[in-house]
Amino acid sequence: METIPGSGARKAALKMLDAVLRRGETLEQAGGAANGLPSFADRALARAISGEVLRWLVDLDALIDGVTAKELPDDAKPRMVLRMMLAQWLRLETPPHAIVATALPLLAGGPKRLAHGVFATLTRAEAKLPDVPTLPPEVAERWGERAEAIAGGLAQPPSLDLTLRSEDAGEGLEGPSLAPLHRRLPRGTRVEDLPGYDDGAWWVQDLAASLPVRLLGAGEGRKVLDLCAAPGGKTLQLAAAGWNVTALDNSSRRLERLRQNLTRTGLSADIVEADAMGWEPDELFDAILLDAPCTATGTCRRNPDVIHRIGPRQIEAMAVLQTQLLERAVNWLAPGGRLVYAVCSLEHEEGEDIAAKCELTPDPIVAEELPAGLRPTPEGWLRTHPGLLAEHGGMDGFFLARFKG
Numbered sequence: 001m002e003t004i005p006g007s008g009a010r011k012a013a014l015k016m017l018d019a020v021l022r023r024g025e026t027l028e029q030a031g032g033a034a035n036g037l038p039s040f041a042d043r044a045l046a047r048a049i050s051g052e053v054l055r056w057l058v059d060l061d062a063l064i065d066g067v068t069a070k071e072l073p074d075d076a077k078p079r080m081v082l083r084m085m086l087a088q089w090l091r092l093e094t095p096p097h098a099i100v101a102t103a104l105p106l107l108a109g110g111p112k113r114l115a116h117g118v119f120a121t122l123t124r125a126e127a128k129l130p131d132v133p134t135l136p137p138e139v140a141e142r143w144g145e146r147a148e149a150i151a152g153g154l155a156q157p158p159s160l161d162l163t164l165r166s167e168d169a170g171e172g173l174e175g176p177s178l179a180p181l182h183r184r185l186p187r188g189t190r191v192e193d194l195p196g197y198d199d200g201a202w203w204v205q206d207l208a209a210s211l212p213v214r215l216l217g218a219g220e221g222r223k224v225l226d227l228c229a230a231p232g233g234k235t236l237q238l239a240a241a242g243w244n245v246t247a248l249d250n251s252s253r254r255l256e257r258l259r260q261n262l263t264r265t266g267l268s269a270d271i272v273e274a275d276a277m278g279w280e281p282d283e284l285f286d287a288i289l290l291d292a293p294c295t296a297t298g299t300c301r302r303n304p305d306v307i308h309r310i311g312p313r314q315i316e317a318m319a320v321l322q323t324q325l326l327e328r329a330v331n332w333l334a335p336g337g338r339l340v341y342a343v344c345s346l347e348h349e350e351g352e353d354i355a356a357k358c359e360l361t362p363d364p365i366v367a368e369e370l371p372a373g374l375r376p377t378p379e380g381w382l383r384t385h386p387g388l389l390a391e392h393g394g395m396d397g398f399f400l401a402r403f404k405g
């Protein structure tokens with residue numbers, strides 16, 4: 001039985017961090033540790049603590065190392081508990097006495113005094129975090145000249161972006177619109193409380209994630225293949241834009257969520273559960289969206305685990321899969337049709353390098369098609385990242401390229 005209020009959330013956060021940093025699980029997978037918590041508030045707290053530790057890991061470690069005589073091993077439990085204590089104090093504004101009461105029991109039978117001493121030293125010294133999280137050196141190197149701007153966008157979890165089924169569907173939603181059928185609401189908004197939730201008038205989708213479908217235009221009843229479709233944010237957009245959608249994915253669990261999304265919004269699509277590497281269509285498509293599986297490093301604001309989990313091995317494996325999927329998809333496009341290749345990755349190996357190898361004719365993206373403030377690259381591609389549209393709260397990282405058949 002839980003004796004100290006909130007200690008269940010801290011236990012779950014510790015398990016989640018362990019799963020991400022030691023076993024390489026995604027934060028979403030690791031979030032299962034919080035599912036058993038009885039209250040919404042506890043589940044949200046466990047996610048907030050683990051998310052803030054991962055977002056500020058390098059800076060939290062620098063604070064810890066600055067006051068310990070002997071460096072704690074990277075995977076030592078006291079280091080993990082101290083990271084959590086500091087994230088709660090410096091990011092979640094939890095009072096130090098409450099942090100001590102809930103964190104030290106996590107070290108039962110272990111070096112409680114050490115953790116207490118380090119935390120007390122840092123609170124007495126009024127330790128601070130920098131304005132912007134420091135990226136691990138290998139990640140900063142990979143992201144090159146964009147790294148500083150991306151880190152700036154990473155400092156806060158993102159706002160809540162909604163895509164509307166139609167402009168009328170936005171009635172009662174207070175927030176700026178950065179593109180047609182888009183609303184931006186403050187971070188932490190509970191979607192269940194918003195008007196239109198029960199009628200499926202909108203769905204949650206980052207502004208950047210809504211761009212691939214915008215580049216295919218109005219469907220007017222034509223046939224589109226949404227290859228790699230689940231859980232279906234882009235399927236919904238395509239159906240709402242008048243496309244006759246075939247939504248294919250190889251994950252039955254994710255397709256179940258796609259089905260639920262269609263039911264909630266009253267939109268429709270033909271669902272195909274198949275491996276795109278073996279499947280063949282009966283006829284060609286007027287448009288194809290390949291929203292390929294990727295390392296998802298572009299979602300680092302909401303999934304800061306990617307900063308620590310993803311490296312050259314995962315990037316290379318994804319690039320092989322993406323190349324194979326695109327090589328198949330190009331055969332299924334009708335003459336004169338359009339294909340959009342998209343990944344929510346910040347890595348050029350998964351974006352620019354794949355587009356450069358595609359055998360189809362490029363169909364360059366032009367600035368007029370994009371939300372104000374975004375520009376295509378000289379090649380006619382679009383590269384977004386969390387440092388863009390910073391004055392409006394940023395956006396996820398995506399790479400988009402369009403081709404014609």
Ligand SMILES: C[S@@+](CC[C@H](N)C(=O)[O-])C[C@H]1O[C@@H](n2cnc3c(N)ncnc32)[C@H](O)[C@@H]1O
Nearest residue numbers: 228229230231232233234249250251275276291
């Ligand atoms: C980036 S996610 C798609 C997100 C989706 N388009 C959306 O907007 O909600 C990539 C998807 O590719 C699927 N996938 C991965 N490999 C696949 C394959 N060989 N055949 C079909 N689907 C695959 C995964 O199950 C995953 O749902």
